[in-house]
Amino acid sequence: MSERPSSYTGIFKSTFLFGFVQVIRILVGVIKNKIVAILLGAEGMGIMGIMSNAMGLIKTGAGLGISQSAVRDVSEANGSGDRIKFSQIICITRKVVFFTSFLGLTITIILSSWLSNWGFGDNTYIVSFILLSIAVFFEIFVENQLAILKGMRQLKNLAKASVWGSVVGLITGIPLFFFMGGKGIVPSFIITSVSIYFVTRYYVNKIDYNKVQIPIKQVAKKALPMVKMGGALMITALLASLTAFIIAAFMRDEGGLQDVGYYSAGMTIITSYFGVIVNALMTDYYPRIAAVNYDNKKLAEELNRQSLVSLLLCCPIVVIFFILLPYFVIILYSEEFLPIVDFMKIAMFGTLITVISNQVDMILVAKFKTKLFLGISVFVRVLQVIISLILYKNFGLLGMGMTVLAMAIVHMVIMTISVYYFYRITFGKIFWIIALIVFFISILAVSVTTLSNLWIRFSFGTALFILSLFFLNFASKRYMEIDFVKLIKVKLHK
Numbered sequence: 446m447s448e449r450p451s452s453y454t455g456i457f458k459s460t461f462l463f464g465f466v467q468v469i470r471i472l473v474g475v476i477k478n479k480i481v482a483i484l485l486g487a488e489g490m491g492i493m494g495i496m497s498n499a500m501g502l503i504k505t506g507a508g509l510g511i512s513q514s515a516v517r518d519v520s521e522a523n524g525s526g527d528r529i530k531f532s533q534i535i536c537i538t539r540k541v542v543f544f545t546s547f548l549g550l551t552i553t554i555i556l557s558s559w560l561s562n563w564g565f566g567d568n569t570y571i572v573s574f575i576l577l578s579i580a581v582f583f584e585i586f587v588e589n590q591l592a593i594l595k596g597m598r599q600l601k602n603l604a605k606a607s608v609w610g611s612v613v614g615l616i617t618g619i620p621l622f623f624f625m626g627g628k629g630i631v632p633s634f635i636i637t638s639v640s641i642y643f644v645t646r647y648y649v650n651k652i653d654y655n656k657v658q659i660p661i662k663q664v665a666k667k668a669l670p671m672v673k674m675g676g677a678l679m680i681t682a683l684l685a686s687l688t689a690f691i692i693a694a695f696m697r698d699e700g701g702l703q704d705v706g707y708y709s710a711g712m713t714i715i716t717s718y719f720g721v722i723v724n725a726l727m728t729d730y731y732p733r734i735a736a737v738n739y740d741n742k743k744l745a746e747e748l749n750r751q752s753l754v755s756l757l758l759c760c761p762i763v764v765i766f767f768i769l770l771p772y773f774v775i776i777l778y779s780e781e782f783l784p785i786v787d788f789m790k791i792a793m794f795g796t797l798i799t800v801i802s803n804q805v806d807m808i809l810v811a812k813f814k815t816k817l818f819l820g821i822s823v824f825v826r827v828l829q830v831i832i833s834l835i836l837y838k839n840f841g842l843l844g845m846g847m848t849v850l851a852m853a854i855v856h857m858v859i860m861t862i863s864v865y866y867f868y869r870i871t872f873g874k875i876f877w878i879i880a881l882i883v884f885f886i887s888i889l890a891v892s893v894t895t896l897s898n899l900w901i902r903f904s905f906g907t908a909l910f911i912l913s914l915f916f917l918n919f920a921s922k923r924y925m926e927i928d929f930v931k932l933i934k935v936k937l938h939k
Contacts, residue, residue, distance in 0.1 A: 466607045473611040477619065484622045485630075493630055495564040499574070500581055500634070503556070505682050507549035508585050510675030511541055513731075515589060517674070517811055519596025520735035532654040535593065540664050541672070542589035549585045553578035573631045583638035590645045593652065598732045602648040610641035670813055677815045681822040688826045692833045696845075699838060708845050710778055711785040715796055731807050738811040745870045748808065752801050752876055757920055759797060760883045761913040766793065767890040768906035784842065790891055791846030795853035797887065801880075802857040808864050817863065825856055875924060886913055 481489055515538045522534040553560075557574035564570065587610070594603040618637035621629030696705045730751045737743040766773075770789060774782050809818045829852050836844030836851075864870045890909055896902040 466604050469608050470611045473615050477615055480619055481622060485627055489622075489627050489630065492627065496570075496573070496577060496630065496634065499560050499564060500553075500577060500584065502686075503549055503553055503581055504585055504588070505679060505686075507552050507581070508545050508588065508675075508679065509548075509672055510678030510682070511538075511545055511589050511592065511672070513592070513678050513810070514672075514675035514813075515541070515592040516596040516732055517735035517738065517813065518670075519593055520598070520732040521738060523597050523736065528654075532656070533659060535652065535654045536656065536659055537664050538589070538593060540659070542586060545589065546582045546585040550578040550582040553581045576631050577634055580634040580638040583635075583642040587638070587641050587645050590642075590649045593649055594645075595729075595732050596735070597652065598729065598736075599648075599652075602651065606645045606648045610644040613640045613644050614638075673815050674810065674813050674818075677819040677822075678810070680819060684822060684826045688829055691830055692837075695834055696837060700841065704842055707782065707785045707788070707842055710774075710782050711789045711792065714773060714777060715789060715792060730804060731811065734808060734811045738813075741868045741870055744808055744811070744868070748804060748870060749873045749876055751804050752872065753879060753924065755800050755804065756876075756879050756883045757917050759800060760886060760917055761910060763793065763797060763883075763887050764890045764906075764910045764913045767887070767894055768903070768910065770894070788842045788846035790894070791843065792849035794884070794887065795846075795849035795851070797884070798850075798853035798857050802853065802860050805857070805860040805864055808868070808870060809860075812868075814867070817867075821859055821863065825852065825859070828852070828855065879920060879924075882916065886916065 481493060485493075518534050519538060522531040554575050557571045557578075558568060560574045561568050561570040591603065591606060594606060614637040617640040618633040621633045621636065623629075625632065693705050693709070696708060730747070733751075734744055734747050737747065767790065771783060771786055774786060774789075806818065806821070809821075829848065832851055833845065833848045836847050838844075840847060861871065886909065890906070893902060893905045893909060896905065
């Protein structure tokens, strides 16, 4: 292996760091939901859910995807060593961020009447949505400020901003429910978003750059590529939401609301469980490839490093997920939802493939291949709807698991062919060897779950989990010169 061990060490460190951040944020969310459920009941949770979904939709549209596309420009400028160029990009990004934040505020106010009627069936909440425009403004601003920290790869500051932002948001928002009850929902959204804004602003203001005066015309010209790529990412996100809506509507008509509930519950568990891993992996990966987007050889190296780390980390996590899956379902929902277990087992293999394929399509984002990226996204979503309808009609809920797996394979094939055709970027031999072993271990884990005897199942499952940990340490030692056992021993002796 020609790759430097330090490169792998950095990837592991950033992954564990942001894995911890994601866990903290999830815990904060769980605590908040629990308190709201106790104090406001199901009705209060419903009101918050509708308002949160409405805000999320507006943020996606008004944000123009800048929180992702800006990372590339900031990262590239930061890596160039040109202070003037870097300062210009930071100033341009902050101006664009203010525009998108103000756009979100304006759209929320304009649509307040429609949002109230759409969400609650009458005009009762028009004023509430007008006030929520303040929260939308600050939330878009926060996401884009974090993009600057990501682009500069200030990982510790980014982690601190994320953790402290979540904690401060919880501390400032929750007391309103105690004193105001349901009337505290809107003020809670506002105070939470403003609090998080000031926390992230503190860390962004520590960035050393020259405050450059740039004419509006030049800002518009320089920001155009950023907005184009961001627009493509925004459309992709909206397509995903539209696809989910069409599939859910078909399932409701064909199989009933119960199947829709089962499907939603299963996908929520998978996305939550692996969302921690994916977000942790991608937080530092995209800024790294964005900084070297002009060098295809370096891009190939980063892709192979990241993919190797992803597979090795996922291996023991997938095994424990399969073995304990029924218990996850019961704990998070109830025994009524156990029918989703078989569908989730199939979908899990698709998720494992998607973890890797997402890293490939980020190369197109780093390259700013807007039309190609958007074209593939549209094709994949249309195909997803067609395959979903066919497989659900013939196989029911199990067919939805097959759909996740089929679409993951299709996405992986399209993306790997695209980046190879345009840039000659491909996976190395070691990646494919590790991938085959990880999938073999995953298949063994699924086979173990079919054993009827509980003690035998857990015995084999535990043995397989230990084997996956040994494999993780063996492969990391051999290919990355990282010995996790040795590292743990050193930490324990400190």
